[in-house]
Amino acid sequence: MFKRRELFPLASGLAGLAVLTESTEAQAASRDVKLDPYKMPAEMREKYSTRLATLDRQSAADFYGSFRLALGSKYQNLEEEVAETLTEKGIKADPNCSLMEAWDLCLKDPRFAMKARTWISGQQLMWSAIKDSLHTQRDQILAEMEKTDRMGPGKLELNPNMEVPEYTRYEIHIQPGGYVGDPLAGGISAFGSKHFGRASANLWNDHTERHLTFAQQMATPEDGNVNRILDMGTGFGYLASSLKVRFPDAEVWGIDVGGPQVRWAHNRCVKLGLDVNYAQRLAEDTKFPDGHFDIVTSYILHHEVTAAATKKIVAEAFRILRPGGVFRPIDFVTVGNPAYNPPKSLTQKAATWQDHRYNNEVWTLQWKMNSDLPQIMRDAGFAKVTAKAMGGAFGDVVAVKA
Amino acid sequence: MPAGKTKVDPVVDNHATYATDYFKADTDQQVWLDSPHIDNLVTVALALGGEVWATRQRQIIAEKLAEKKIAATTANIEAYRPSPEEEKVWEAQRQEMALRVYGTLTRSLKPLKTG
Ligand SMILES: C[S@@+](CC[C@H](N)C(=O)[O-])C[C@H]1O[C@@H](n2cnc3c(N)ncnc32)[C@H](O)[C@@H]1O
Numbered sequence: 001m002f003k004r005r006e007l008f009p010l011a012s013g014l015a016g017l018a019v020l021t022e023s024t025e026a027q028a029a030s031r032d033v034k035l036d037p038y039k040m041p042a043e044m045r046e047k048y049s050t051r052l053a054t055l056d057r058q059s060a061a062d063f064y065g066s067f068r069l070a071l072g073s074k075y076q077n078l079e080e081e082v083a084e085t086l087t088e089k090g091i092k093a094d095p096n097c098s099l100m101e102a103w104d105l106c107l108k109d110p111r112f113a114m115k116a117r118t119w120i121s122g123q124q125l126m127w128s129a130i131k132d133s134l135h136t137q138r139d140q141i142l143a144e145m146e147k148t149d150r151m152g153p154g155k156l157e158l159n160p161n162m163e164v165p166e167y168t169r170y171e172i173h174i175q176p177g178g179y180v181g182d183p184l185a186g187g188i189s190a191f192g193s194k195h196f197g198r199a200s201a202n203l204w205n206d207h208t209e210r211h212l213t214f215a216q217q218m219a220t221p222e223d224g225n226v227n228r229i230l231d232m233g234t235g236f237g238y239l240a241s242s243l244k245v246r247f248p249d250a251e252v253w254g255i256d257v258g259g260p261q262v263r264w265a266h267n268r269c270v271k272l273g274l275d276v277n278y279a280q281r282l283a284e285d286t287k288f289p290d291g292h293f294d295i296v297t298s299y300i301l302h303h304e305v306t307a308a309a310t311k312k313i314v315a316e317a318f319r320i321l322r323p324g325g326v327f328r329p330i331d332f333v334t335v336g337n338p339a340y341n342p343p344k345s346l347t348q349k350a351a352t353w354q355d356h357r358y359n360n361e362v363w364t365l366q367w368k369m370n371s372d373l374p375q376i377m378r379d380a381g382f383a384k385v386t387a388k389a390m391g392g393a394f395g396d397v398v399a400v401k402a
Numbered sequence: 403m404p405a406g407k408t409k410v411d412p413v414v415d416n417h418a419t420y421a422t423d424y425f426k427a428d429t430d431q432q433v434w435l436d437s438p439h440i441d442n443l444v445t446v447a448l449a450l451g452g453e454v455w456a457t458r459q460r461q462i463i464a465e466k467l468a469e470k471k472i473a474a475t476t477a478n479i480e481a482y483r484p485s486p487e488e489e490k491v492w493e494a495q496r497q498e499m500a501l502r503v504y505g506t507l508t509r510s511l512k513p514l515k516t517g
Contacts, residue, residue: 062492
């Protein structure tokens with residue numbers, strides 16, 4: 001058996017960070033620290049690296065990600081081939097067919113079927129590698145979290161008797177146990193964020209580059225005052241912690257429905273010495289007072305909740321923001337955003353169905369196709385809403401409370 | 403649709419889990435190729451790639467250590483941290499291996515259309 005590497009190689013606090021980066025003192029109360037996540041100093045890079053504790057499983061998970069990247073671009077002319085296969089079989093495809101019908105048709109083409117098979121097999125193997133690695137250390141990790149649950153600098157609030165909505169109990173993107181069902185769900189999704197997220201270079205997250213970048217690009221209130229920030233559906237807490245790195249004087253909160261998620265997030269910030277608060281709470285019922293926050297944000301929360309929940313969450317964001325406060329939920333482009341581009345071809349529709357049905361993105365269609373985010377924001381009372389593409393498949397939608 | 407929830411113990415290894423019941427996905431029940439055996443074998447073949455790379459990765463690190471006259475003990479191998487440049491090289495090596503070994507799975511099955 002391989003000897004275990006240090007469980008949490010994050011070591012002490014982020015001492016020296018301010019020296020390593022430029023700091024603009026716009027306001028005494030709102031320092032704004034600039035940093036280039038792709039040029040992190042070596043010490044910080046090591047602290048922020050996402051690496052499984054067993055080299056063996058780490059390497060296997062790395063391989064499945066690289067496999068996907070390498071083969072993903074090798075399917076030229078797939079649309080034409082599927083069409084030819086269907087013609088050979090005497091099948092006439094209705095261009096207006098449903099996503100599910102498109103999937104059934106595309107599966108008749110062996111090349112498409114193999115593409116779907118390898119993608120899903122890779123996803124399953126990636127999760128197993130991550131889960132196996134973490135679970136060999138379950139006792140140790142749980143014991144450690146028991147200790148850090150009660151440590152600072154940031155607060156941790158767990159609500160084990162909270163009512164967990166049914167819609168949050170699915171194994172979204174086939175993560176074993178989902179966000180609420182595995183005691184190490186926070187770790188499993190943190191490593192998933194690196195490996196599953198390895199869809200393209202701009203989604204790299206080997207050293208938290210992605211979340212640090214989002215934090216650096218975060219929209220801020222016009223008056224420049226950033227005293228309180230909330231990250232909804234924070235999961236393993238990377239966006240919240242990255243916002244604390246950018247705004248060291250702000251009070252930063254991350255909330256998530258999953259107890260194991262916020263425990264993991266808190267444990268990591270204790271190790272990093274970052275004063276971030278995490279709470280097991282619902283995005284649609286945050287328990288914060290009216291007008292409390294300067295910025296409310298989230299990263300890929302909405303496509304994993306129902307359309308009804310999205311409306312409630314947007315209304316809740318409006319309630320807890322102060323006048324002039326900014327709401328910026330980062331997620332896939334939806335209908336209502338000029339950048340929205342619905343799946344049109346047979347293979348695009350089939351891939352959308354594969355993601356929804358077999359990668360188990362249970363609520364993603366309700367989000368992309370039925371939730372007009374800019375309109376929902378205006379209906380909730382937001383005065384100024386801008387919507388455009390953000391790069392990748394994400395939308396850049398920012399709402400300001402008057 | 404899931405039949406019912408998978409039950410989760412609130413305590414494991416004498417620790418509170420803070421986890422709760424969930425709905426299991428049925429993706430592992432699906433068959434998309436001509437026989438469940440083929441679907442299974444694709445997963446097996448891909449899993450083997452992960453294992454081969456894991457072995458190769460240890461070998462690469464062992465060789466790096468040897469160059470620096472450091473013993474390739476388990477502890478030293480596990481503790482090895484790649485430089486950003488090495489990470490890039492390893493990524494390229496994995497992708498090359500993936501294409502070499504599995505590229506054939508992406509091959510076109512229709513005659514090339516010219517002109
Ligand atoms: C795709 S994950 C995103 C995690 C994280 N924001 C990140 O940076 O990747 C979605 C997260 O939203 C959480 N979530 C889902 N519904 C929620 C709700 N109603 N309230 C709070 N969190 C929720 C899930 O538990 C999960 O951690």
